[in-house]
Amino acid sequence: MATTAQPEPAPSAEPVPPGAVPSGAVPPGAGRPDAAELFADWDWEDPEGLSARTDRFTEDLARCRSIELIRPELPHTHQDFQDLGITGIEFAAFRTRHPQGLGTDLVGLHTDGDATRPGPLYRIDGSSLFTQLDITRPLPFADRSVDWVYAEHLIEHVPLSVAVPWLAEVRRVLRPGGLLRLTTPDLARYIEGYLDGGEQFFRRHRRRLRTMRVGPPMPERRAFMLNQIFYHFGHRWIYDEAELRYVLDRAGYRDFTIERRAFQDGARPDLADLDTAFRKDESIYLEATAPGGTS
Numbered sequence: 581m582a583t584t585a586q587p588e589p590a591p592s593a594e595p596v597p598p599g600a601v602p603s604g605a606v607p608p609g610a611g612r613p614d615a616a617e618l619f620a621d622w623d624w625e626d627p628e629g630l631s632a633r634t635d636r637f638t639e640d641l642a643r644c645r646s647i648e649l650i651r652p653e654l655p656h657t658h659q660d661f662q663d664l665g666i667t668g669i670e671f672a673a674f675r676t677r678h679p680q681g682l683g684t685d686l687v688g689l690h691t692d693g694d695a696t697r698p699g700p701l702y703r704i705d706g707s708s709l710f711t712q713l714d715i716t717r718p719l720p721f722a723d724r725s726v727d728w729v730y731a732e733h734l735i736e737h738v739p740l741s742v743a744v745p746w747l748a749e750v751r752r753v754l755r756p757g758g759l760l761r762l763t764t765p766d767l768a769r770y771i772e773g774y775l776d777g778g779e780q781f782f783r784r785h786r787r788r789l790r791t792m793r794v795g796p797p798m799p800e801r802r803a804f805m806l807n808q809i810f811y812h813f814g815h816r817w818i819y820d821e822a823e824l825r826y827v828l829d830r831a832g833y834r835d836f837t838i839e840r841r842a843f844q845d846g847a848r849p850d851l852a853d854l855d856t857a858f859r860k861d862e863s864i865y866l867e868a869t870a871p872g873g874t875s
Contacts, residue, residue, distance in 0.1 A: 619796040624804070627811040630795075634813065642674060642687050647694045648703040654711055655682075655701070657722045658755065664701075666709065668728030669753075670854065672737075675708040677854060678730070684713040716742050719749040726753050730851050732763045733859060739816045740827065747831035756872025761841075761851045765809055766864035767820040774806045784861055792858055809862075824866050833868050841865040 623629055655661045661682075669684060670676040676683035688696040689704055696702050698712040713719070715738065729750045735743050750760055773781035782805045786798045798805070809818055819827075821840060828838060839847075843860040846852035846867055855865070 618793070622795045624795065624798055624808070624812075627808075630812065631814065638687055642689050644674075644689045644691060645705045647689060647691055647696060648706070649700055650703050650709065651701040653699065653701070654720055656720070656725070658725045661725055664709070666726075668726045668730065668851075671713075671715065671729070671731040672734040673730075673732075674710065675704055676710075677708075678850060681709070681730070683708055683710045685710075686712065686714050688712045715746045715749075719753055721753045723752055724755045724758075726758065727755055728759045728761070728848065728851055729754065730761045730854050732854065732856065733765070733863070735762060735824075735827075736764045736815045736818055737813075743817065743827050744830045747827060747833070751832055751836075751870070754870045756870055758870045759846075759848055759851065760836075760868040761846055761848075761854075762824065762866045762868075763855060763859070763863045764819050764824070765815075765862050767809075767818045767823070768864075769862055770806055770809050770818075774802050779805075781861070788858060788861060819864065821864060821866065824864065828866075828868055835871045836868040837871075838866065838868045841867050 622633070650664075655664055655666060661667065665680055666682050667680040668678070668682070670678060670681045671684050673681075673683035674685055674687075674689055682701075683704075688698075689702070689710060690696070696710065696712055698714070700711065702710050704710045715734075735746075738746070747760075754760065769781060773779065773785070776782075779800075779802065782800075782802065785805070786800070789795070790797055798808070809815065825838060828836070841847075841852070842865060843857075843863070844852045844855045846865070847869060855863075
């Protein structure tokens, strides 16, 4: 399961979605190719055919300038995390922008001569901490070991049979008063967009993807715009607020305080600031706070 991560150009750059053309991708002096040339083999109506292309793009995003081995093993206890200056974990992040975060992804990072592997802790490009993690397996951390977990547009990439155990593991590793912030495409927005005769949401969404150069212009059919959120980008399950609350309940979050939030608004500004602008038109934001007060 490859997940979206941040591109290489600059640590402050926002992530780009699978298939987008990152800033700086065109060599200087080569000119900017037009959409017809760049996406000549792109067919929005062939999700399986596009999946190989987006997988290749994820591999390109996984290229970095340097990989430094920090420890042969991961931090385990809360004290281990504190000793390394880490307070929380950002999933689906090649390069977390949180200064005290640990970025993780199933896909490893690589240079021309080196590559990460599951198990060790690395520093990427001299700044961001990273490790490879497979969320289909138990997290290799002790109970109550981290203060926060952030996951932007990850949960829709796995079936419920993976999402529920992963959320249970996140609950296990959160400390008292710890915070989970989830963002994911909001099914309700897509349904409302389909029912809106003016198609305002779908128009904004297509315009945003054109601006990001995510493929050629999307078909303007309403049925296509609804279907693509289920079948493109490796999506396996799409949520509305009720469905997110359902999986959190199944994962044991009954004693947590669960609140719907907005783009870059939340109980912890440092986590809300991780929200990326290009996803705000389609996303739902939900936070779950562990009982027990601040730790």
